[in-house]
Structure formats: C-alpha cells, structure tokens
Amino acid sequence: EFVNADLVVVGSGFFGLTIAERAATELGLKVAVLDRRHHIGGNAYSENEAQTGIEVHRYGAHLFHTSNERVWEYVNRFTKFTSYQHKVYTSHKGEVYPMPINLGTINQFFRSAMSPTEAKALIAEQAGELAGTDPQNLNDKGIQLIGRPLYEAFIKHYTGKQWQTDPKDLPAEIISRLPVRYNYDNRYFNDTYEGLPVDGYTAWIERMADHPNIEVVLNSDFFEDGEYGRSSVLGQVPVIYTGPVDRYFDYAEGDLSWRTIDLEEEVLPIEDFQGCSVMNYPDADAAFTRIHEFRHFHPERDYTKDATVIMREFSRFAEKGDEPYYPVNTSDDRQKLLAYRDLAKGEKSVLFGGRLGTYKYLDMHMAIGSALSMFDNKIKPHFTGGAKLESGGVDA
Ligand code: FAD
Numbered sequence: 001e002f003v004n005a006d007l008v009v010v011g012s013g014f015f016g017l018t019i020a021e022r023a024a025t026e027l028g029l030k031v032a033v034l035d036r037r038h039h040i041g042g043n044a045y046s047e048n049e050a051q052t053g054i055e056v057h058r059y060g061a062h063l064f065h066t067s068n069e070r071v072w073e074y075v076n077r078f079t080k081f082t083s084y085q086h087k088v089y090t091s092h093k094g095e096v097y098p099m100p101i102n103l104g105t106i107n108q109f110f111r112s113a114m115s116p117t118e119a120k121a122l123i124a125e126q127a128g129e130l131a132g133t134d135p136q137n138l139n140d141k142g143i144q145l146i147g148r149p150l151y152e153a154f155i156k157h158y159t160g161k162q163w164q165t166d167p168k169d170l171p172a173e174i175i176s177r178l179p180v181r182y183n184y185d186n187r188y189f190n191d192t193y194e195g196l197p198v199d200g201y202t203a204w205i206e207r208m209a210d211h212p213n214i215e216v217v218l219n220s221d222f223f224e225d226g227e228y229g230r231s232s233v234l235g236q237v238p239v240i241y242t243g244p245v246d247r248y249f250d251y252a253e254g255d256l257s258w259r260t261i262d263l264e265e266e267v268l269p270i271e272d273f274q275g276c277s278v279m280n281y282p283d284a285d286a287a288f289t290r291i292h293e294f295r296h297f298h299p300e301r302d303y304t305k306d307a308t309v310i311m312r313e314f315s316r317f318a319e320k321g322d323e324p325y326y327p328v329n330t331s332d333d334r335q336k337l338l339a340y341r342d343l344a345k346g347e348k349s350v351l352f353g354g355r356l357g358t359y360k361y362l363d364m365h366m367a368i369g370s371a372l373s374m375f376d377n378k379i380k381p382h383f384t385g386g387a388k389l390e391s392g393g394v395d396a
C-alpha cells in the first residue's frame, strides 16, 4: 500500500510540529501531521475571544520560559517574544500575598520585617521536624522547604484541589518546580529567557507548520480509519506518536492516571477584574484553584477598556473522553509506565514523544528541546544513514 508521506506525525503540539518542521526543512521529507482536534498547536493553542478581541489560551494559560540556548534560538525563528515576566498572587483568608513564596510572602504572613537570614532561621526551625531527611513525597518535601504553617496556608489545599490525591502520595518533584526565595524577587520563573509570542501562540504555531512539504490533517484520529490512520501507515512509514501512550496500546497495562482541568470563561463589562494575570486561591472554600485574566498577559496591546476576559480553573481526575492534561504519576502509575515502555520497545518504526507519549510533565521548551534531540539522535540518522529507527522505550 502506498502512503503519500515519508513520515507521519501524530499530534500537532509543539513536540510534533518541531519534528515535522525539522524533517521538512532540514531533510526535505514529506511529512503528514495528524491531529484529532480542529486546530494545530495542541494545548498551546490560543484564539482571540470574539467579543473583546483579547487573546485567550484555550487550554489554560501558557507562559514561555527557557534557559536552553538552543531552544531559544530555535523558537525565535518563528516568533518574537514580548518582555512579559510572569508574576502570580495568591488570595488566602481575605488577604493577597505574592507567590511563589518569597520574603514578601513570609514577612506578610508572620506580620514581621525579618531579614533574609532571620527568615531562613525561622523557616529552618519550623521545618525542623524533617531536618536532614530526603523526602520523596510532596507533603514532606513541602514542609521541609517552607515549614508547616506556610505549607498549610499556601500549598496543602491548593495541591489537594489540583491533584485530588493525598500530597503524601504525590512525588516530591511537583513542588520542587516552585522556587522559595529569601529575597523580594517574586518572578514566577527563574529562567534566562521569558516572554510571550508578540502576535500570539497561534501565529507562532502556524509559522512552524508553514512548509510546502508539511501536510496538516485535522479532525483525524490516528486510531480511526483514514489516509494516515494506524491501519494505513503502520509498517509502511515511520510514525512519531505524541498521543497518550496507554491509548496506543489499548490500555493493555491499565489506565495511567491523568488530571484534567475545566475552564469557565466569563466576559465582564469592566476594564480590570483582579489587577494581575493569575490569582491563586489556596483555601479549601473556593472550588477553583486560580483565576486567569488574559488582558494582563499583553499590557503592550491596545485592548478594549470596556471589557475583560477571566477564566476560573477547576481541576479533577480525567476520565475517558476528557483531555488528559497532567500525568498524576503515583507509584502505581510508574509501574504501569515501565510496562508501557517495554511495549514501546517492541513497536517497530514508531517513536513516542511529547507530554502524552512519554507520560511526563513537559513545559513547552522541554517538549521542543526533546523533539530537537529525537530529530538529531534518531530521525536524521535514520533518513540520512539508514540507522534503525528504534525507540528504546518511551524515552524522548
Ligand atoms: P500537546 O500539546 O498535548 O499535543 C498533543 C496533540 O496530539 C494534541 O493536539 C492532540 O489533539 C493530539 N492527539 C492526541 N491523540 C491523538 C490521536 N489519537 N490522533 C490524532 N491526534 C492526537 N508549558 C509551558 O512551557 N508553560 C506553561 O505555562 C504551560 N502551561 C500549561 C498549562 C496547561 C493547562 C497544560 C495542559 C499544559 C501547559 N504547558 C505549559 C505545557 C505545554 O502545553 C506542553 O509542553 C506542550 O503543549 C507539549 O506539547 P506536546 O506536543 O507534547 O503535547
């Protein structure tokens, strides 16, 4: 059977598009990119809200940041970035604090004017119950990082709402993503480069796919019959698969658990609802975890002053049919993942990548970086030197 492409990419998120762009531009390959959604870009997709023209990130707020020089050079081929720096606030018991936890948060919380040294000493004392241990779960790691009072105010319920899993059963890495600072720096990210695409995510994404050798096929599920569906292409041409790994194997080793989010959008007839782009709600009494206000992502744009767009974010376990957003990654999940990796090794000419394909929390820059590595280490050697295309498991 004849397949009208040299390479089939399942999923048009940043991972899939990076592979497609490199294969088309550097190797001159004909690439088919399949997505079951009606648009490209995966979860980074954005569009202008119809009534206000304000750019809304459809699948939750996306902030670009990286310290990877190669990724920064690569993404700048497709878009310029604004100088936006992400800052978050958190509303606890009727008071607003800066987030991530920094000296401002600590002094406000304890009604104090401690120096960095004094604050460190206080937190060390409060974290004393876990001193010298190497906590593997989020609860203990959180208490060790910031002490019990701050943990209970800002982390415990927020994490409970977000993950609906006892923090004792969550891996410690999740909380390690959040910095704790003993100065007044309240930037959310520590990376060298940060910004938002000047003319929006969708313009950036479309430029990546804009190549005569790239054919994008939307509204097409790889597991259904179609020109580039599984039954037509497997064994005919190499496939890069960026959908959920458990789905690929028909859940043979059991379902991996994912978290999904529900986003409630509201257009309000006021200029400014909360004065910042993201306000977290760490208390148990609000059902949502945070509110996004999209105008604040682009203060440089001339948006209407008559209205603003907000989005409340609710988090819950994904069921079949929901969008899988975040790997929950309990120890049970990690066992299943090992079994899926073994299955993936046996899958000839199929490579698994991206957030869903590897069941890993990947930021955009990580998805792009790992796609560039997969291109260099596997795809290019295969097409230029005939190296076997083997995944070695779900390893991106
Ligand atoms: P995705 O973007 O998920 O793309 C996978 C694509 O595959 C989807 O379009 C899907 O429709 C398609 N697909 C799946 N199964 C099939 C199938 N069977 N057939 C056809 N197509 C299929 N990163 C940051 O750097 N900063 C942030 O602030 C940030 N915020 C985030 C907030 C949320 C709520 C989420 C969910 C993610 C966030 N990310 C953020 C991560 C970012 O979305 C990912 O890193 C990036 O989108 C990864 O791209 P990907 O290509 O791996 O996956």
Ligand code: UDP
Binding pocket: 090, 099, 154, 155, 156, 158, 159, 162, 174, 175, 177, 178, 280, 282
């Ligand atoms: N977190 C928290 N309180 C906050 C912000 C974050 O407890 O106000 C915890 C929570 O467990 C979350 C993790 O820190 O899952 C990482 O936060 P991040 O903002 O990176 O989460 P994401 O934006 O990826 O949902």
